[in-house]
Amino acid sequence: MIFQRRGPFQPGDHVQLTDDKGRRHRLVLAPGQSFHTHRGSVAHDDLIGADEGSVVRASGGTAYVALRPLLADYTVSMARGAAVVYPKDAAQIVGLADIFPGARVLEAGAGSGALSCWLLRAVGEAGLLVSFERRADFAGVARRNVEAYFGGPHPAWRLVIGDFPARPAGQAGADRVVLDLLAPWDQVAPAADCLNPGGLICCYVATTTQLSRVVEALRGHGGFDEPAAWEALQRGWHVEGLAVRPEHRMVGHTGFLVTARRLARGVSAPPRRRRPAKGAQADELESAR
């Protein structure tokens, strides 16, 4: 278990070892075992009972800082079925999709369970997260990852193997719907049926064409307020004395985020006052030729 463990390392703890070049290794502590790297081995017994943040030495002399992984570390190093939502985007989703303690959240697809971990941590034990995953093999990966993170089944989590939404249309009750799947525009109407008035839909898409389609689908549905769309870029900085500059490398592109709030039942979105830019619609482009 990683979540909420404190105090000295115990058997069963996940531990992250970081060497002097910033390279990371993850292991699960077991008495009598050793962790082998190309720089020698580290005895698990040297870690069991030590405080977090201790420094251990491999048999070859290399020093490693030992810490329990953060959720951001865990989600990028855990086993994957489908591609995971990166921490920079998960943080945006939790913050700007306003995932609150006690919230009732529907998620599709669960994929590898990375975003499920973030959502579960945000809703807490008093909330509810129902994650839909159409592929049984990916659902298995998601379950293993989530349960390894929380140290067992999370009381607020229901994993449904099947397509979103499994519930009949018209049955509301969700505060948030979070979609990370190929064609979220197909799920706009079912999501609207599931959402409480004032609830929020959040879609994560990889390409600009998907971004356009999902935003237009939300507008076309009429039951949402004007969607917001953005991407988050995270550029690390090298800071050493007076040598202060952006890192040469960054994660250049992951995806785009779209959010929109559910209007009251029977209410349609007021017409937009801002006229679409000339040529914004494909049919206008056609007729201008």
Ligand SMILES: C[S@@+](CC[C@H](N)C(=O)[O-])C[C@H]1O[C@@H](n2cnc3c(N)ncnc32)[C@H](O)[C@@H]1O
């Ligand atoms: C990119 S992955 C999701 C990754 C996940 N957010 C994570 O952080 O680990 C997209 C997943 O959506 C699933 N999927 C696609 N359409 C679906 C649907 N209508 N209902 C349920 N799952 C769906 C796919 O099988 C795939 O596993």
